[in-house]
Amino acid sequence: MLLQHEVSAVGHPLAGTVAEWLWLLPLLPLLGFVINGLLSLVPATVLGPGDPDIAHGAEGAHGEAGHGVAVHAHDSADDHGAHGDDHHRVVRHRFAWLTSIVGPAVLAVAFGLAVAIFLAMRGVGEMSAPFVQRYFSWMPAGSLRIDAAFQLDQLSMVMILVITGVGTLIHLFSVGYMQDDPGYPRYFAYLNLFVAFMLVLVLGASYPVLFVGWEGVGLCSYLLIGFWFSEKANADAGKKAFIVNRIGDFGLLIAMFLLFANLGALDFVGVNEAATRLTFGGPLVTAICLFMFLGCTGKSAQIPLYIWLPDAMAGPTPVSALIHAATMVTAGVYLIARSSVLFSMAPVAGLTVTVIGALTAIFAATIGLKQWDIKKVLAYSTVSQLGYMFIGVGSGAYVAGIFHLVTHAFFKALLFLGSGSVIFAMHAAYHHTGSHEDAQDMRNMGGLSRYMRVTWVLMWIATLAIAGVPFFAGFFSKDEILGSVFLRARESTLADASWLGIPGSSVLYAAYALGLAAALLTAIYMTRMMLYTFHGPNRTGEKERDHLGEAPWIMTGPLVVLGVLSLFGGWLNLPALTSFLGPVGALDRWLEPVVGESARRVTSGVAPEPAHNVELALVGSAVAIALLGIIIAAVRLKPARLVPKAQAPEEHGIERVLANKYYVDEAYDRVVVEPTVGISRGVLWKGIDQGIIDSVFVNGSARLARGVASLGSWIQSGQVGTYAWVLVIGVLAVLGAFTIR
Amino acid sequence: MEHYPLFYTFHFYLFGLVAVASAILFVTRRSPVSAAMWLVSTMFSLAALYVMLDAPFIGVIQVLVYAGAIMVVFLFVIMLLNLGQASEIADVRSQGWRLAAGLVGLALLAEIFALTRSSSVSGLTLAPGTAARAVNDAGAVGMVAGPLFTTYLLPFEITSVLLLAAIVGSVMIGKQRRAADAR
Amino acid sequence: MLAEAIFFSAVLFTIGVIGVLTRRNAIIIFMCVELMLNAVNLSFVAFARAYGVAGQIFVFFVMTVAAAEAAVGLAIIIALFRHKQTVNLQNINLLRG
């Protein structure tokens, strides 16, 4: 059925070009999913039915999951005393070689296709309308027409390139990282499926099709977080991610219902057309945007739904890099940019997005300060950086938000993969000695720069990029976001609106301040992470130290590519100030047809051109803040004083609160989860269902019937004489009735 | 209103009263045998009434079937079971029950009278003496036999099946239990 | 004579009813039922004179049924007596569920 093309975009400049092969983009990873999925159903090794390792051997081989391994070790000591060494046995899947080829290859081909399509788009020059391809009618019902249709425009092109490009690199890295896991084909099946859904998300031509990808990536995230599902914590984390995302999806669904009920359309072209007819800043468009943003807070881990992302680190590290840093979590940013017309009509919603983004940025950054797990640091950093992107798209600087999305994809993927490489080395070291120490805790690392030089250098590049040091990728994108907020605080529809009674300009200034503070914290915690991991004395352990080493080329190769991108990613959209470096505002021009009009609506049609000195001041303060943060961290922190995790003292006071993430998870548990389950069990099930409905009404009526019946059966004494009496009296009564009438 | 000679009227009342009196005696006897005998007396009186009501054939078979056959069977059974002794002392219910039964009877009577009085279907009534003429014309038996074997043939045949079933049934029920067990 | 016949019929029927109600001997109750049947027969015959011969046919059938009933009923009583050594209905409550 996919074959029956119905190209509605006849006459579009892209018609007849390689862009016609758009549908192949998600289909390629899907093919990979099918192949790898079938392979994964073949058992890893032929295990006898009596093999006690059927449950544990497989799980023991996985690469990391620090605390997980520790817990597991404890358990296996209990369960199988003689199990000991076997625990670290490598069980490579029989068809691992095939998976190693298929998994990355489909992505590489997809990336090639994406580049070809990009070149075709460059070739046709000006393209004002999106290239929409209808394949078949998906949900026709009455006046509702939802087609399975893809839409290609400049925004989705950017996303496709990031997804397939970074995706290919991460797939390659995974080959090295996951090869010895018995679930290797399954891992690649999920990863391929994820990319397929992610591409559907960014290619979908309507909200429902986007929603397919939206929930699909959530599913893959669920499956990959719980990849090592034998550990309850991992399975819990996956479930939590799915359910929290569903809360967000609820918002997105309601937004769609509101759109259809009021605009009668759900495809982007139709909605954008109809949206301009809505009242500017009216309650309807605000409600639509706010519900949509609820969806974004779920997928992109913003307050209050950010809680799933740190837990999501239970998945394999490349997964964290691909899904929970580079692509999926940025879907919310994409959605807002995609719906920029709507958001530009609703200043209050835009301010809400900005505020939530700013709060999330600073909030997550403070937590990141005190995390010991290297991946948790990066997770909170991701939450914080996503907050930045939302500051951007919320305040109407859509290009800035997308720009940061792209650069963030580069450097955060690099950071995660680098940490993966560190964990890989750490685990390999512990593996050799059979130790059960935590391979992800920074207190067990230190001085790794001596053992893994490539990783060390690349990680520093990424750190400087995320901290905002000039000429690294993050510097340009972060600076653009902060600058836009500052400028819009003076003159824009947002500044004129008021948010909960606070003037919009004050809100934006506050967001700017929070953004700066978050930048400072980012520089501090990232430097802290680097110092504790790579510098100072090594705390891994005497024996283990000899086994530390650099990862194989298949893992370092992608790191190098990402390092280059993190260095030069800023060239995508250089500010006017740095015109000496190259062409200015390339991304601005590229995305102009998609978000330009909306951005101008926010700034009341005036292009925000700052005065030269203001711009200099802005940039200067940002640079100063970044350097200050790095210096503070370098001066204040003493990696040499750190002790390994096993000997670490308890934390106290505010440190402890930070280390425990402000106890938000516990609060949610107490306030939301436990009452829901308690009320469901105690009141709804035992109380209403079994207590009232079933025992009072249903079985009560049965008891009533039985009571009446037992009365009747008492009358039925079996004495014929009594029956005769009753009969005669009955006859009397009947005759009497006739007589009286 | 049809006129009846005094002779006729007198005998009609006589047999009627005898029937009622015998019936009263029948229900009040303790001994089943004497009760049965009084019932026989009632039935004879009724046979006489039937004849006086222009139904001589019915009167005859009343004597033959009821008084003759059925009541004899009853007596046989009573004697077979050797009832009739005072052993059945709990047979009659207590005073209160009997009083209540009497009241019920009175009520029943009252209702029957009230109902028969209120509704008479005079429009369908045959001319006086029609039945008597029929007896003369067709003969006592022919008067019944005519409709019985024409209009009511099917019920008649079904009755014969019923009788057959009753015969088989009573034989089966009355058979010694041991015979059943032996199989 | 119709009214008189109905009068006697009603009285006889009532006596039968009273008998059924007051006696406990199965055979006597059975005979009371026969009496009631006879009482009904009397009205049938009386009606037959007034309304046509069908009443007599009915009596004929009633008698047949009565005969069948007597045969079966008495057989049951005999079987019952063999089983329980009594025909007093107070001691028999096989109908109780």
Next chain:
Amino acid sequence: MRELLDSIGYDSWVLLALLVIPALAALGIWVHGAMLGDNEARDRASGTPRQIALWAFIIEFVVSLGLWWSYDPSTAAMQATLDLSWIPSWGVRFALGIDGISLMMVLLTTFLMPLAVLGSWTSIRLKRHSYYALLLLLTTGMLGVFVARDLFLFYVMWEMMLVPMYFIIGIWGGERRIYATMKFFIYTMVGSMLMLVAIVYLGIKAGGAAGPDFAYESVRRMAGSGGAMTLFGAVVPASLLMFLAFSLAFAIKVPMFPFHTWLPDAHVEAPTAGSVILAGIMLKMGTYGFLRFALPFFPDAAMHPAVRTTFLALGTIGVLYGALVAMVQPDFKKLVAYSSVSHLGFVMLGIFALTTQSIQGALMIMINHGISTGALFLLIGMIYERRHTREIAAYGGIARVVPLFAALLTFVSLSSIGLPGTNGFVGEFLVLLGSFQTTPYLATLATLGVIFAAAYLLWAIQRILFNRLHRVENEHIPDLNARELALMVPLVAVILWLGIYPAPVLRRMEASAEQLVTQVSGVAPATSVARAGNP
């Protein structure tokens, strides 16, 4: 395809054949059993009845499949009609026919039945002759309900399917089967009694002086005109009373919120095939009844604001309540049973919201629920056969041991959750989207059910499949065998097909859904361009 079917006069005999084939097969099994004489001989030949049943159901499915092509989606009129005189003195006719609504239900039934037989292939060891004969008879009854075009015939079929189900639960069920089957039977019976009264009333009124007339169309023409009745001194519109009488029967069958407590018991105790049929097909009869009878007959009563709001609210309550209660069930079958309450709540919401989208969505959920929940019950049956427990706590971590089972259970659960790309999403999305236009607040509340659905099912499959394998008994469970795999494959295929390309199904029900909206609301829905479109 259409020409081929026309050339064999397919439309004129197919519905009758669908009713007759299972009945004949049941007769065949009975004869087979009777000829064998004693029980021992029957046990020795116990393979035969399931073969007969399976082939009968496969033939039935193949025969019914022609309806897919022979059905003309451009009209809402009854098709493949058949009208024979049955009990002329009561004006009862043996009238059959399908529209877009019944078409899908018929196909769902014939699709699920062979799978139900395969699902009980080895689990039923006792009195197989009776079991399969009852399954076949049940099918005749169920199909009869969906294709009857005469109210009396409908009622006969409605009661006819009750009896086999009563025995299936009562004989081959679990420990508390007697309690469960009694509850099921009496509860359903209570509801349908009042419906019988209403049917008789309507039939007599519709016929007028010429004697009763139970034909669907004539009753529908008359029913709306109503009149008034005196009830306990109060004057009530007759249509309201009739509507409530029908509604009670259907609401119990659905089951709608306060009438649902028979369902968990019946599901838990029923054998696998019983659960599949009960959830997959029989629950749909309630909602089908609303669509076919209660609403078109009594639009005024149904659309009265108080009545409508009550039903909408009960539907929404059902969604949330079913989901919340499902969350805390320790027994997996019970969990799925309560999830049915939740899903059927969506259907009720969709029906009473009365927009084309919500009605079509409700129909989609009816199909999807049949497939997904049927598949869930089949999977539970498979694992129950191996471990003899349905307690969720008795499992854990078995995904390592039974990867195929785990993959299928996860997949089917996801479809039940309503993941886009699977069938579940299409139905829920359309219902909520459609309902949002008429009752935005209730629809918003019901959308919360989507969250709870994820919570209860994911939590359950985590406790069954994931976590640590902590029980020795679970370490050596054999994975699915070829038969079980073969019976899951069609279900998985349909789940995906309906999720990705539901348009053919939606198009076949569109005309009927629109006609219903028009009939009930009196206003034609917004114009549709669909039916002229491509297949």
